[in-house]
Amino acid sequence: MRANRNRPIAIDTLWPGVLYSFVKSISTQWNTKDAMAVKILVLKDVTEANSILAGALRNTFARDDVLVLDVIASPGAGKTTLLERTIEGLRAELSLGVIEGDPATSLDAERVAAAGVPAVQINTGGGCHLEARMIQAALEQLAAPDDGASARPLDVLIIENVGNLLCPTGWDLGEDAKVVVASLPEGDDKPLKYPMAFTSAQAVVINKIDLEPYIPSKAARLRENALKINPDLAVFELSCLTGQGLDAWLNWIRARLIAKRRAASGKAADGSAHA
Numbered sequence: 559m560r561a562n563r564n565r566p567i568a569i570d571t572l573w574p575g576v577l578y579s580f581v582k583s584i585s586t587q588w589n590t591k592d593a594m595a596v597k598i599l600v601l602k603d604v605t606e607a608n609s610i611l612a613g614a615l616r617n618t619f620a621r622d623d624v625l626v627l628d629v630i631a632s633p634g635a636g637k638t639t640l641l642e643r644t645i646e647g648l649r650a651e652l653s654l655g656v657i658e659g660d661p662a663t664s665l666d667a668e669r670v671a672a673a674g675v676p677a678v679q680i681n682t683g684g685g686c687h688l689e690a691r692m693i694q695a696a697l698e699q700l701a702a703p704d705d706g707a708s709a710r711p712l713d714v715l716i717i718e719n720v721g722n723l724l725c726p727t728g729w730d731l732g733e734d735a736k737v738v739v740a741s742l743p744e745g746d747d748k749p750l751k752y753p754m755a756f757t758s759a760q761a762v763v764i765n766k767i768d769l770e771p772y773i774p775s776k777a778a779r780l781r782e783n784a785l786k787i788n789p790d791l792a793v794f795e796l797s798c799l800t801g802q803g804l805d806a807w808l809n810w811i812r813a814r815l816i817a818k819r820r821a822a823s824g825k826a827a828d829g830s831a832h833a
């Protein structure tokens with residue numbers, strides 16, 4: 559029986575921590591120049607506490623040899639469909655896990671669980687992005703399923719962020735790479751209009767290329783615009799509907815996992831040589 563992994567984690571339960579991260583980062587100062595002193599609120603770096611926790615998560619993922627991808631896109635770009643196709647393509651050879659972020663429902667986690675991998679749903683309520691604290695809470699659920707079974711160690715953890723091309727880009731979740739899914743029918747100008755998503759990512763998946771014959775938006779132009787914003791991006795043109803182009807994407811995940819593990823074993827060997 560699959561656990562209650564699909565029972566969403568409601569964001570209310572995370573409030574004390576979120577509140578703490580904000581309180582910690584607010585200080586006050588006095589404007590002493592004027593006769594009447596005015597108290598000024600200084601919001602230093604509201605993401606500071608998040609960055610610290612994300613760093614700790616990154617260490618945990620390194621220790622456990624897990625490749626972590628943070629998938630970012632606007633609503634409906636095809637994030638969950640990409641996850642379903644990725645699971646189908648890799649589940650025979652790799653152990654996969656998924657964390658789903660949505661304002662409401664557990665629909666996406668149910669789709670992913672139906673594809674055959676453990677999935678935890680986070681409901682953010684009004685929140686428009688995931689934070690490291692939410693990932694930490696979800697990981698606890700992934701590691702200790704409600705059915706009492708022991709979880710299989712993961713090779714790849716995929717996080718589907720809340721549908722939004724803006725603020726998820728600014729929140730570190732301890733991932734190895736952020737991946738932007740750019741849906742072709744949404745327009746090939748998106749990299750120019752939402753550059754942050756493309757500068758913070760290591761890869762872009764241009765999805766729904768099966769629709770290209772029917773729309774003005776062109777994959778080659780979207781690729782060109784994405785590379786204009788970030789020349790280091792790995793770019794994949796694919797269709798989650800027909801499966802065209804999926805192999806290159808799956809190979810990129812395999813290669814990233816191998817590279818991470820090679821780098822880790824190189825470091826370990828280096829460490830023992832100097833011990």
Ligand SMILES: Nc1nc2c(ncn2[C@@H]2O[C@H](COP(=O)(O)OP(=O)(O)OP(=O)(O)O)[C@@H](O)[C@H]2O)c(=O)[nH]1
Nearest residue numbers: 632633634635636637638639721765766797798799
């Ligand atoms: N034509 C076409 N449709 C696709 C493709 N990939 C996904 N879709 C459709 O696009 C719609 C949205 O897909 P989802 O995977 O739910 O998108 P999402 O980004 O996860 O959406 P949210 O989680 O709500 O932000 C669905 O109707 C999919 O069937 C594709 O490659 N081609």
Ligand SMILES: [Mg+2]
Nearest residue numbers: 637638666718
């Ligand atoms: Mg989705």
Ligand SMILES: [Zn+2]
Nearest residue numbers: 686687725726
């Ligand atoms: Zn946000």
